Amino acid sequence: MTKKVSLEVDLGPLHLKNPIMPASGTFDIKNTLLNKKQLNELGAIIPKSIAFKEREGNPGPRICETDCGMLNAVGIPSKGVEYFIKEKLPLLKKANNIIIVSLTGNSLEDFCNLAKKLSRIKEISALEINLSCPNLNDGISFGINKDRLYQLIFNIKRNISKLIIAKLSPNVSDIKEMALEAEKAGADIITIANTLLGMAIDVEKQVPRLGNYMGGLSGPAIRPIVVRMIWETAKVVNIPIIGVGGVCCAEDAIEMFLAGASAVQVGSANFNNPYVMLEIIKEIKEYLIRKKYSSIRDIIGLIRR
Amino acid sequence: MLTKGKIIEQINLNNNYYKIKIEAPQIAKEAKSGQFIMLSKWKIKELFLKRPFSFCHIEPNLGTFDILYKKIGKGTKILAESKIGDSVELIGPLGNGFNIPESVHKIAVVSRGIGVAPLMPLMLESKKKGIEIYSFLSAQKENLLLYSNKIKSISRETFYTTDDGLKGARGNVTNFLEKVLKETNIDVVYTCGSKRLAKHIKKLQKEHHFLAFVSLEEHMACGIGACKGCVHNTINGLKRVCKEGPVFPVEEVIFDD
Numbered sequence: 001m002t003k004k005v006s007l008e009v010d011l012g013p014l015h016l017k018n019p020i021m022p023a024s025g026t027f028d029i030k031n032t033l034l035n036k037k038q039l040n041e042l043g044a045i046i047p048k049s050i051a052f053k054e055r056e057g058n059p060g061p062r063i064c065e066t067d068c069g070m071l072n073a074v075g076i077p078s079k080g081v082e083y084f085i086k087e088k089l090p091l092l093k094k095a096n097n098i099i100i101v102s103l104t105g106n107s108l109e110d111f112c113n114l115a116k117k118l119s120r121i122k123e124i125s126a127l128e129i130n131l132s133c134p135n136l137n138d139g140i141s142f143g144i145n146k147d148r149l150y151q152l153i154f155n156i157k158r159n160i161s162k163l164i165i166a167k168l169s170p171n172v173s174d175i176k177e178m179a180l181e182a183e184k185a186g187a188d189i190i191t192i193a194n195t196l197l198g199m200a201i202d203v204e205k206q207v208p209r210l211g212n213y214m215g216g217l218s219g220p221a222i223r224p225i226v227v228r229m230i231w232e233t234a235k236v237v238n239i240p241i242i243g244v245g246g247v248c249c250a251e252d253a254i255e256m257f258l259a260g261a262s263a264v265q266v267g268s269a270n271f272n273n274p275y276v277m278l279e280i281i282k283e284i285k286e287y288l289i290r291k292k293y294s295s296i297r298d299i300i301g302l303i304r305r
Numbered sequence: 306m307l308t309k310g311k312i313i314e315q316i317n318l319n320n321n322y323y324k325i326k327i328e329a330p331q332i333a334k335e336a337k338s339g340q341f342i343m344l345s346k347w348k349i350k351e352l353f354l355k356r357p358f359s360f361c362h363i364e365p366n367l368g369t370f371d372i373l374y375k376k377i378g379k380g381t382k383i384l385a386e387s388k389i390g391d392s393v394e395l396i397g398p399l400g401n402g403f404n405i406p407e408s409v410h411k412i413a414v415v416s417r418g419i420g421v422a423p424l425m426p427l428m429l430e431s432k433k434k435g436i437e438i439y440s441f442l443s444a445q446k447e448n449l450l451l452y453s454n455k456i457k458s459i460s461r462e463t464f465y466t467t468d469d470g471l472k473g474a475r476g477n478v479t480n481f482l483e484k485v486l487k488e489t490n491i492d493v494v495y496t497c498g499s500k501r502l503a504k505h506i507k508k509l510q511k512e513h514h515f516l517a518f519v520s521l522e523e524h525m526a527c528g529i530g531a532c533k534g535c536v537h538n539t540i541n542g543l544k545r546v547c548k549e550g551p552v553f554p555v556e557e558v559i560f561d562d
Binding site: 027028030056060061062063064070072074077219269270275 | 306307345349350352353354355394396523524525526527529530531532533534535536537538542543548
């Protein structure tokens with residue numbers, strides 16, 4: 001007898017059939033091994049952050065493996081919003097009924113224009129604001145400055161009616177403060193967290209391993225940090241949290257649910273195994289059955305002190 | 306596609322150089338020269354990413370293929386400790402591969418060290434088509450001129466250079482290429498293993514008329530074009546080595562100075 005168990009979750013008004021989705025930048029609808037049926041099995045799809053105008057990204061080398069993870073300094077290459085709407089959106093629409101679009105910008109104005117343009121597209125369920133973009137004119141990212149974060153989210157939100165997800169940077173001393181600021185500014189959901197800033201050096205050649213010197217650390221190495229951040233934040237905010245950082249298997253995702261995440265993104269583990277999200281969905285179900293829960297909702301935020 | 310493969314032979318060619326034979330029928334059936342696979346023989350929490358390896362021999366009928374590798378990092382160290390029957394996880398075949406244009410009569414193959422790997426199936430394919438092969442092999446020392454006997458047996462002419470000069474000449478193997486280009490109508494030059502050699506070929510292309518293709522190498526995360534991690538500079542902007550490559554027309558590639 002197959003037991004019925006529900007993986008359905010609600011991120012505020014956004015209803016998902018299950019809580020597993022790719023992290024932005026690790027999934028490309030034009031370069032995936034997943035077939036139509038498999039794409040539809042995901043809770044949502046998030047393409048790589050898009051920018052208003054075409055941008056090339058950083059010079060290579062863009063990636064290097066580190067202990068228990070990897071660094072990337074890809075730098076968000078994007079063919080621009082027009083290309084996205086024309087070439088990728090039709091494919092995404094066919095793939096899944098929940099499309100969350102991640103966006104990046106060089107200025108507040110840039111972000112607002114892009115958000116406004118995308119907000120007119122009814123098939124987009126939510127906009128995820130990438131607050132960790134390091135390529136701003138003065139080099140200070142929105143994600144590490146409380147006032148800037150507030151200004152950005154507030155200004156995007158007041159002009160449009162789409163759900164706004166604030167993807168927070170973990171490169172701050174107090175994630176709770178940033179999360180509260182995002183909530184105050186009107187964010188509907190927060191994602192915790194983007195990659196951690198890191199660096200690796202080739203000691204033989206005595207050069208940095210990345211063309212951009214510094215890059216974003218992802219993978220199992222950062223997961224305990226993110227789990228802690230989710231747990232800390234879940235106690236103080238009233239909006240749902242999407243957890244992301246180093247999830248490689250169902251156990252890793254469940255850890256984030258227990259800490260207080262309502263959904264989980266799978267990032268660079270997709271590079272190793274393009275089918276890992278499907279395996280995680282299946283194994284979460286098995287866990288819930290084994291632990292005699294009828295719904296994933298029953299375990300969200302179980303860890304409290 | 307993602308599939309399991311079985312290691313059915315492992316040979317230590319010399320020092321840190323190994324050849325491994327893998328049984329994976331679907332991949333062997335679809336593979337063509339110049340393409341590659343992403344391989345892991347480890348769990349994701351032992352080593353995070355798969356590693357790219359070119360096909361150096363393909364046997365579609367036997368359902369097997371060979372890869373060459375140098376034991377140099379954590380992944381290849383694990384691979385070197387493999388036993389017959391061990392299982393590996395594979396994604397592939399990936400990348401564009403080599404193309405042999407119609408009406409080609411003579412090709413030149415220029416390799417450096419382990420860069421000979423993707424050129425091997427190309428040479429066999431060319432030989433079968435009756436194309437004359439001129440081989441230019443370069444390595445640090447003689448025992449790293451991998452497959453030199455086999456290459457010699459299928460080539461019209463073979464030239465060697467080693468850094469220590471103990472086998473063949475010292476210096477650039479492309480100097481021999483230059484001589485041959487003056488005397489013979491080479492239609493296409495294929496190269497892998499050294500950007501320095503590829504750069505020299507690009508220069509020669511301006512004086513002699515031939516097509517030239519280089520197989521590039523970059524660190525890769527996904528191998529399927531999703532992560533945008535393995536880019537190389539070209540006259541058409543940054544291109545993904547895994548997707549638009551690994552084989553590029555030499556004249557399109559911008560080599561750093």
